[in-house]
Amino acid sequence: MSDATPDEAESLDPQDWPAMRALAHRMVDDALDYLETVAERPVWQAVPPEVARRFDGPAPREPEGAQAAYQAFANDVLPYPTGNIHPRFWAWYMGNGTVLGALADFLAATMNSNLGGGNHAANLVEAQVIGWLKDMLGFPAGASGLLVSGGSMANLVGLTVARNTHAGADVRHQGVAAAPKPMSVYASVEVHSCNQKALELLGLGSQALRRVPVLADYTIDLAALKQMIDADRGAGLQPICVIGSAGTVNTGAIDDLDALADLCAREGLWFHVDGAIGAVAVLADNVRPQLRGIARADSVALDLHKWMHVPFEAGCVLVRDEPAHRNSFSLTPEYLEHGTRGLAGGKLWFSDYGVQLSRQFRALKVWMSIKEHGLDRFGRMIARNVEQAHYLGELIAARPAELELMAPIGLDIVCFRYNPGRLDDAALDAINRELLLQLQEQGIAAPSYTTLGGRYCLRVAVANHRSRRADFDALVEAVLRIGAELLGAAPAARAAS
Amino acid sequence: MSDATPDEAESLDPQDWPAMRALAHRMVDDALDYLETVAERPVWQAVPPEVARRFDGPAPREPEGAQAAYQAFANDVLPYPTGNIHPRFWAWYMGNGTVLGALADFLAATMNSNLGGGNHAANLVEAQVIGWLKDMLGFPAGASGLLVSGGSMANLVGLTVARNTHAGADVRHQGVAAAPKPMSVYASVEVHSCNQKALELLGLGSQALRRVPVLADYTIDLAALKQMIDADRGAGLQPICVIGSAGTVNTGAIDDLDALADLCAREGLWFHVDGAIGAVAVLADNVRPQLRGIARADSVALDLHKWMHVPFEAGCVLVRDEPAHRNSFSLTPEYLEHGTRGLAGGKLWFSDYGVQLSRQFRALKVWMSIKEHGLDRFGRMIARNVEQAHYLGELIAARPAELELMAPIGLDIVCFRYNPGRLDDAALDAINRELLLQLQEQGIAAPSYTTLGGRYCLRVAVANHRSRRADFDALVEAVLRIGAELLGAAPAARAAS
Numbered sequence A, B: 001m002s003d004a005t006p007d008e009a010e011s012l013d014p015q016d017w018p019a020m021r022a023l024a025h026r027m028v029d030d031a032l033d034y035l036e037t038v039a040e041r042p043v044w045q046a047v048p049p050e051v052a053r054r055f056d057g058p059a060p061r062e063p064e065g066a067q068a069a070y071q072a073f074a075n076d077v078l079p080y081p082t083g084n085i086h087p088r089f090w091a092w093y094m095g096n097g098t099v100l101g102a103l104a105d106f107l108a109a110t111m112n113s114n115l116g117g118g119n120h121a122a123n124l125v126e127a128q129v130i131g132w133l134k135d136m137l138g139f140p141a142g143a144s145g146l147l148v149s150g151g152s153m154a155n156l157v158g159l160t161v162a163r164n165t166h167a168g169a170d171v172r173h174q175g176v177a178a179a180p181k182p183m184s185v186y187a188s189v190e191v192h193s194c195n196q197k198a199l200e201l202l203g204l205g206s207q208a209l210r211r212v213p214v215l216a217d218y219t220i221d222l223a224a225l226k227q228m229i230d231a232d233r234g235a236g237l238q239p240i241c242v243i244g245s246a247g248t249v250n251t252g253a254i255d256d257l258d259a260l261a262d263l264c265a266r267e268g269l270w271f272h273v274d275g276a277i278g279a280v281a282v283l284a285d286n287v288r289p290q291l292r293g294i295a296r297a298d299s300v301a302l303d304l305h306k307w308m309h310v311p312f313e314a315g316c317v318l319v320r321d322e323p324a325h326r327n328s329f330s331l332t333p334e335y336l337e338h339g340t341r342g343l344a345g346g347k348l349w350f351s352d353y354g355v356q357l358s359r360q361f362r363a364l365k366v367w368m369s370i371k372e373h374g375l376d377r378f379g380r381m382i383a384r385n386v387e388q389a390h391y392l393g394e395l396i397a398a399r400p401a402e403l404e405l406m407a408p409i410g411l412d413i414v415c416f417r418y419n420p421g422r423l424d425d426a427a428l429d430a431i432n433r434e435l436l437l438q439l440q441e442q443g444i445a446a447p448s449y450t451t452l453g454g455r456y457c458l459r460v461a462v463a464n465h466r467s468r469r470a471d472f473d474a475l476v477e478a479v480l481r482i483g484a485e486l487l488g489a490a491p492a493a494r495a496a497s
Helices: A017-036 A049-055 A066-076 A099-111 A121-137 A151-166 A193-201 A222-234 A257-267 A279-283 A322-329 A363-373 A375-397 A425-441 A469-489 A491-496 B017-036 B049-055 B066-076 B099-111 B121-137 B151-166 B193-201 B222-234 B257-267 B279-283 B322-329 B363-373 B375-397 B425-441 B469-489 B491-496
Strands: A144-148 A183-188 A209-212 A238-245 A270-275 A299-303 A315-319 A403-405 A413-418 A446-452 A455-461 B144-148 B183-188 B209-212 B238-245 B270-275 B299-303 B315-319 B403-405 B413-418 B446-452 B455-461
Touching: A017 A066, A017 A099, A017 B017, A017 B099, A049 A066, A049 B121, A066 B099, A066 B363, A099 A363, A099 B017, A099 B066, A099 B099, A121 A144, A121 A279, A121 A299, A121 A315, A121 A363, A121 B049, A144 A151, A144 A322, A151 A183, A151 A193, A151 A238, A151 A270, A151 A299, A151 A315, A151 A322, A183 A193, A183 A222, A193 A209, A209 A222, A222 A238, A222 A257, A238 A257, A257 A270, A270 A279, A279 A299, A279 A375, A315 A322, A363 A375, A363 B066, A375 A403, A375 A413, A375 A469, A403 A469, A413 A425, A413 A469, A425 A446, A425 A455, A425 A469, B017 B066, B017 B099, B049 B066, B099 B363, B121 B144, B121 B279, B121 B299, B121 B315, B121 B363, B144 B151, B144 B322, B151 B183, B151 B193, B151 B238, B151 B270, B151 B299, B151 B315, B151 B322, B183 B193, B183 B222, B193 B209, B209 B222, B222 B238, B222 B257, B238 B257, B257 B270, B270 B279, B279 B299, B279 B375, B315 B322, B363 B375, B375 B403, B375 B413, B375 B469, B403 B469, B413 B425, B413 B469, B425 B446, B425 B455, B425 B469
Parallel strands: A183 A209, A183 A238, A238 A270, A270 A299, B183 B209, B183 B238, B238 B270, B270 B299
Antiparallel strands: A144 A315, A299 A315, A403 A413, A413 A455, A446 A455, B144 B315, B299 B315, B403 B413, B413 B455, B446 B455
């Protein structure tokens, strides 16, 4: 082949490969330092206004070079993470990530494989990972699966298959208006909001989500569910699906999945499990019994970037009925027709099972993580987090004059508040609101919050392989200190006392 | 803080940090070697059966360690990429990726930021990137945007907003059955299949996609479009949206976007542009004029992992009407309520604009890539690919006795076939089918194929910053050689001659 002509010398490859290599090695050292010392830094710090202003400018027309791009990152981005890499981050529900997981994303992007389909190794990796997850949850070998961006997409895919198979009409072709009756889907009031979003997207409308009351432990009330299904049928609706929660976002409650499976079998309904939080806890000895019945689901959404600590994004949906799954998404135009030889050969066409056509190699970080640690270690990490949640519960129980547990600890989520007594709920809400902000702003710990029964609470979701008991000691100590400071300072608190 | 107790010593962090660091440096060297020498390897090679079998086993229960996980990757995965990193990969429509793009994914996963929302630097990066893309396409500053997994998701988001704003009912709450009339959406027969998938997902059904004929240059027939809209209105349908294609997948045709914008304005329709292939070509002097009118769209889907060569996945949707966008997706439960201070402070809540709640830091690779190269270099790379497509067209035209151009070169996509004369279409289909497989199997080049007017053609989509003219010389040379070999060997060819 002839050499490049002068106008062909430019590309997006490094013009100086050794310099790029040196920069890459520097990045590795910086990143390893960053993660090795994460516990020494504040869990979170606000982006200072003068830094934030640096993100206001227009795109450069001329090259600034890789070195400058990295320097801008190192100066203005790296110091201000979300915080979920830190041992005292317990907000919302996220994993920490791992070093090898991050490196796997580099390797995946280096190959830049596209897992829409075809004959190349990345698809084999994803197929193997899906097989592992099917095994984990007790799904049959013939079930299908797809790695997706996370729980929202996994639930959307599962609910799409539920809609398409139970509508009583060819809704893929004719739309949901062709269904003989309005469809309805059932879940507890504690179900994650992404399921509502999915039903809105699917054209069923949020009114199709029938919200079932919960028991005192925040699990779905099965008797109420049965009554609602019967009443809706009587009112001309067409129940199609029940969503069980395997770990609710507020309190970590796990619905009685076995009972839901029984009910769905009796009623002829699709049984979907939103297991974004808790499904992978089948690996943990102290949770597995609570998840009995998950293997009977028609579809399960799970997340690897939460309690498996794979870096964002990595979720998975499993569907028991592979043809139903494929028939909801496969739409193969000629330019994508599957062959038996060449690049377009092979049987692995993941784009037939979900929304995306081009798909990144997110399977690699899952595959390498599971090889690195083995499933049992993940199980031990999950079990330890559950123990830590109960440890925090004990710390709270030991200070009844100042701290109040607000809900049973369903899994690994602890909802509590600072409550020194003599304050009404409005004053307690105000003091705990400020307390949370100061915990974060002082860089000590990052719980988030929720409201239970109308009351504001600190919410500690312990999906963190870096947390140790001492971190919870530090949390409680800081809550007591800041609470006392606020109690001394707050006019509202004084007024109510 | 006290030291870890014995049962707390285990985590998913490296037990031997120096060993992990050494492994990471080895990965960097291997990956840089891999990319620096990519042109020396076959564009593609099949995964050998004995390698494929290694992906059959169960998940390990016990740790294998990071080193072993990497070795398995290096042995069994790395040698078998999709091929789109190679200078002679022109299949489907993918970018190459870049070295810094891959490193940026490592940095993003190291921080493991979650761009659902909140006050941290990653959100500022995404906001800036979206601002840059709005500027690029001429969208107003008040428009909204979201980085997504790619074109399929970007189109889905745009069409969701179109549906929700033009349904004539509160479809988010009541579902699409509440719309006064069945909705219809218009696009040329050449529109990408993901748009049909989106309408199926949205509950409108594939029948809602009204496929408009194309002109000889494969752009939408505007007169036919107008007639179909009128006829559908007469038949009781409710036209809501026209999808313009800025670069069709078969031939790279760009619809007359200005005329479509005029029509949508007159008819009161949402104007969505599927610019997954071509929108970023506004950066290229030799394409920009063809994209006139894209700035008038209500929503645009574009891809950064195609012609901007950001590693998978990186797409973007822009929506002119920010409240309409937010009102289609925002659904903020209490545990996610936005504040003004702390981690949950700030105005950037990207989860209010799309399907996902947890979102990876894909903005970083876009941001660092644009800083590294500057927009003008991307423009030159795109322009060069268009020139290369026409260069290939010239090579084809120079061999009229053997090669046949099958469609006008709309952008950077060349459809042609080996046609030595004296063969009927069935024989030509067979010979070109085999020819494509041999091109791939011999590792020479990876076009894909499509059918145009029922005829099988090789399809060369030149979104490749590594391609040089010599690569197209090599392609044509190989096509002529393999074609002649097949012509000599094929009984079908002999029979028809």
